[in-house]
Every structure is written in structure tokens, then in C-alpha cells.
Amino acid sequence: MDVDLLPDGVVLADADGTVFRVNAAAVRMLDRPAEKLLGMHISDALPLDDLAGNTWFDCMRPYSGLSTRTRLSESSWHTHEGVELLVTATLVRDERRGQVRQLVVSLRTAKSRARRDRARSDLVATVAHELRSPLTGVKGFTATLLNNWDRFSDQQRQLMLETVDSDADRLSRLITDLLDAARIDSGRLVLRPEPVDLVEATRRILENVAAGSGLRMEVTAETDLPRVWVDPDRFAQVVTNLLENAQRHGLGVREVVVRRPSRFPDGVALEVFDFGPGIPEEIRTRVFTRFWRSGDRGGTGLGLYIVKGVVDAHGGEIEVCDGDRGGACVGVWFPENVPDVLRDSPRP
Secondary structure (H helix, E strand, O other), rough: HHEEEEEEOEEEOOOOOOOEEEEHHHHHHHHHHHHHHOOOEHHHHOOOOOOOOOOOHHHHHOOOOOOOOOOEEEEEOOOOOEEEEEEEEEEOOOOOOOOOOEEEEEEEEHHHHHHHHHHHHHHHHHOOOOOOOOHHHHHHHHHHHHHHHOOOOHHHHHHHHHHHHHHHHHHHHHHHHHHHHHHHHHOOOOOOOOOOOHHHHHHHHHHHHHHOOOOOOOEEOOOOOOOOOOOOOHHHHHHHHHHHHHHOOOOOOEEEEEEEEOOOOOOOEEEEEEEEOOOOHOOHHHHHHHOOOOOHHHOOOHHHHHHHHHHHHHOOOEEEEEOOEOEEEEEEEEEOOHHHHHOOOOOO
């Protein structure tokens, strides 16, 4: 294979450290013509330093280091112009613990890592903003009450304390979402499944939501639906997140339906319809990505990610489609019988 076709830079040196081959990508990254690099010692051909001024060649010691090494792990170095490169190398030996016969150095730019770092910083900023918002309310009202307690009536104090309580609940939910996302990532989501009537469970959840928000919703349900094996607390989390997603991004909840779908007859599905413009087909799988957000309506981007993680842990299915009266429909299906994935799931 022609090394000039590789996207990463490649520099080859012989047993004496003399460069005898460079590809086009290495020429661009090192900003030196190939004619000048060929015949140079590898220490001069790669004038790379770390942030403390130490050189790559002196630190890595590819020819005089441990005789058992066959590879130098990737690390970050900088050219004299300040360009960051990620450098790794393979040490080719004639025999185990033998002398290095050939040194193959690979170079690639750190732009992709920088983009990932920026993405992580954006995520941290998003989560910090979501956490700070309710915390600011808690701090503001508690400070006001402490400093001016006698100036407020009992009704005013109660209103402030109710707001503090609501913000504290919101803060607790955000922290729970972050912890659950980490558990899903690591496969440590704990389930306590039991036979549950999803119609009655959904009605109770909607009553609790209505008590806290004043939003009244009814359940449209088929009759004679079987009980399914779910964790009641996790199911409540799924329903709450679907309702919140429809309220925040779908312009409100149109309808909540519990039925036995024809596509999955051996289980029960919960479907939440909204009034929004719908979700384009090309991004329907992306809405379940961790920290993925669309539009400017805020949120951590964890709600649907957690929903999918919980449904998958139950051996269920999740689907996004168009509503029959417009808007979007997010449906989750749970199997009637205990699936193998629940038998093997972590126990508390």
C-alpha cells in the first residue's frame, strides 16, 4: 500500500535513526519538504516538544529505552509553530529484546480530540446551567426569608417555601438523571421487576403529575390488557420523561394511550402523542443519544436517553413515529413475560 494515501503522517527511520521514508501527510504536518527530511536523524526530523520544553526523542528514547518495548503509546507533542500532534511509534526488532531495526512513527493532528474536548466542555456547561438554575432559586428565596422573615406574611412565606421545595425536587431529578445515565453507560442499571397493570400505573403517574403541575391528562386504554413485568419506579421514570419531553419539545401532550400493539402482540405499549411539528425521520434515532438536544428549549438531553436505557434493560422496544392526528408519537413496549435480559440483570 502506498503510504502517501494514508491520512496520518508516517515517518520511517532505520537502525541508526536515519529517516528513509516520509509520506505526504507527514510533510504537511512537519511543514518541511520531503527532500530535507530524508537523510536527517529522527531527532532532528521530529522537532517536537511538550509543554515543559522536553523533546519527544529524549523522552521516548526509542533506540535506548527498555528492550522489551515494541510500541510507544500515543502522546501529545507540539511543533515549533505550536501545532499539537498526537505521536505514536512501532519499534521493529529482529528478535525479542534485540536492537531496534526500524522505527515507524505515526503522526496525526489533534483537531478531532480538540473537537471532542469542546463538546465535553459544552456538555459540562449545559449540565452546570441546568443545575445552577434551581439552585439559584433555592439560594435566593432562603436568603430572602432569613434576612427578612418578619416582613412577610405567613402566606408569602409558604409560597416561597413551596418554590424552594419545587426547585429542590427539580435539582434532585437532575442529579438522578445524571447518575442513571452513568449507570446505563456502565451496564449497572438495577431493576426490581414485578407484575404491573400499566393502565392503572399510568393513571397514578398522571395524577401525580397533575398534582404538581396542574396539567390534567387522561389515559386512553384498551380493555383486558395483561400485566407486564416492569420495575414500577423505572416505569414511572419512563412515563414522566416522555410527558416532559412532549411538553417541552412537542408543544404539549395530546394523548396518552396504553394498548396491545399489533406489531408486538405479546406485550403492552405506552404511547405519548404531542401537538408539535413532529420529528423528522432522519433524526429519529438520534433523539435517544446521550446529551443530544434539538432547538432552544433547554434541557440536559438525557430524558429520552434514559427512557431508551430503561426500556432496553426490560427487554422492550421504543419507537418514534408520526401521530395519526399530527405531531409526534413516542411509544415504548414492554413484554408480557419475563425476558432473559431481566433474569440476568443486576440485582440490588
